[in-house]
Structure formats: structure tokens, C-alpha cells
Amino acid sequence: MTDQFSFTVAATDGAARTGEIRMPRGVIRTPAFMPVGTAGTVKAMYPEQVKALGADVVLGNTYHLMLRPGAERVARLGGLHAMMQWPYPILTDSGGFQVMSLAGLRKLDETGVRFQSHLDGSTHLLSPERSIEIQGLLGSDIQMQLDECVRLPAPESAIESAMRLSLRWAERCRIAFGDQPGKAMFGIVQGGDIPALRVESAKALVGLDLKGYAIGGLAVGEPQATMLAMIETVEPHLPTHKPRYLMGVGTPDDIVQAVSRGIDMFDCVMPTRAGRHGMVYTRHGRLNLRNARFAEDNSPLDPDSTCPAANLYSKAYLHHLVRAGEILGMMLLTWNNLSYYQDLMAGLRKAIAAGRLADFIGETREGWEKAER
């Protein structure tokens, strides 16, 4: 049987690539932005809308879903795709990052992470094997290894031990995942802001011959320059014929910078979370619609956008909804933001295919500067 998970690079422009990941549940056009649907929903959006905007894959999260509604329950109910009415690919994170940032009492050792639920204080063990088992129960198409992500800045000793633990956990996840045609398990490169550790992590993971490689441990408080330097450090050691996923990134500028350095996949809560708080991303930059200057601005966010949230409603109305805390405000701004992110990704894919990425990035950044003035 041909392997049902394939990645094809259609064109390159410098280190940037555009291509497709083909899986049984659908095709993921890269560079891809993956809307975050942590608890089985992309907040404030209908799944049909998310698809219509151009998203080919959404994210779920082991930590949240194992606590509520529970992985075995999701499996009994037919899996995440059926529950959330998203028949396309789903990528699930392994939960480690969340445990370290959300859970109550937690103890990390070689076995895994023991923690107390932030919902009801119940105790849980998230081991590499259990994380893969949960992702399987959810029905995830692309599963992430369990890893230890260290926030930056951090002592080199902490970064080194987390990187080595993550490598040992990658091997255990690979054994637990076994051979599931049509599904994939990605390794996660760690190593903080230390180039030698980053290279060691990348080389060891590539030695496991995984289907794809994430760069983790970034967008955890470090300056953008450090994040970009680590991408440049790791990228040459990752195979060109497999996808690269930069976890938790990022702003539109982060994304264009990382795409030009060879990243294929992104996830970030920014467009959805910011939308719920009145912040919008447009071709003309970022606007805070809570600002009184919009109270009588009858112009739409972007008349040239195909998204009704951007070309139909006035800033004044959106400002009113945000100030009034109206649910429609969250819905429209989330819709606008995800639409802008997907338009940006479509523009990047097109520019790489045409060999004009540098021009596209220049034009895009010029547009952002307009609003800031």
C-alpha cells in the first residue's frame, strides 16, 4: 500500500518552499496556517466558516481534551472529527506545553508529567505513551511527541536536560505510535537559544526518520531575532522533503520571516484570541477596535477583503460591539482575523510559486506600516 502520508515541494524561493501534504482526510497546502481549536472548537467560528476561509487543518490539544470531555469518551462518541464536524486533517499537540503552563501541582520525571487538573484538581499522568494513546483516541491525523518546552531565558543546564529528555520521549512516542499509514507523528526540536543543543536535537530526531519535524521551545518569551536565529540554526539539519512546523507562531511578521527561512506549518492563538479581545489584523496592519477613534468611523476594515466581517460592517459598529461585549463582536473579529491570516498564507504560497517572495514580503510589510502611522 502506498504510504498515505506524502509531502511534495512544488516550488522554492530561496529557503522558502510551497507544496502539499496529502493525507486520507485531505490536502494541506503549505505554507499553512493552522487555526487553534484547543478544546475541539475554533472559538467563535463554525467549522464550515473555518474551511471556507482556506484552512486545511486545525489543531486540537491533548491536555484540554483529556481533562474534558476525556479521550476515551471522545473515542466512544466517534472521535474528534465526527464530534466537531471537521472531516479534514486535525493536528494535535501532545499536552506537555499546556501542563507546564496551566496545570496545578505538577511533577516531571523520566516517566512523564504527573499533574493536577486545573478544572477539578484530579491527578493525571501524561507519559509519552499515554499522550500518543490519547491522540489516537481523539483520531488525530498528525500527532506530536510529548516534549518538555522550557521558557526563555533559562539556564543552559535546564535547556540541555529538557532537550535530552524530549529526545528520549521522542523514541518512546515513536514506539508507541507504531506504524499507522495515513497518519503521522512529528518530532519536536528543542534546545532553547543554544545553537549546539538545537543542532544535536535536530540531528537525533532526523535519525528517527519521522514524517515531519516541529521546531518547539520558541515563541516562549524570546525576542524575534533569537527565534529567527534558532530557525536558521536548525533548518539546514532538517530534511528538505519533510514538513517543518514552527509551534505557536505567530504574528503576521513572524510568519513571513519564518516562511522565508524554510518553515511550512504554523499554529498560533493570536488571530482567534486577539479577535475576542477587539484586536484585528488587516492588510493595513493591526488595529485595536476598542479605541475611541473608531466610534464614528463608518468605513469597513478592508473593502478589498472577500470576508464580510472585513468588507461589510463598519469599524464604528465593530467598535460598539466590542465595547458592549457583544458575542457578535467576537465572532466577526475572529472571522476577519482568520480570513486575513489565510489570505496571507495564500499570498505567500503564490509568491513562492512565482519566485517573487521578497517582493511580496516587501509589499506586505509596507501595507502594515500604513496603519501604524
Ligand SMILES: CNc1nc2c(CC[C@H]3O[C@@H](OC)[C@H](OC)[C@@H]3O)c3nc(N)[nH]c(=O)c3cc2[nH]1
Ligand atoms: C505560543 N507559543 C508557543 N506555543 C507552543 C506550543 C504549542 C502550544 C499549544 O497550546 C495551544 O495554544 C495555546 C495549542 O494547542 C492546540 C498549541 O498547540 C508548543 N507545544 C509543544 N508540544 N512544544 C513546544 O515546544 C511548544 C512551544 C510553543 N510556543
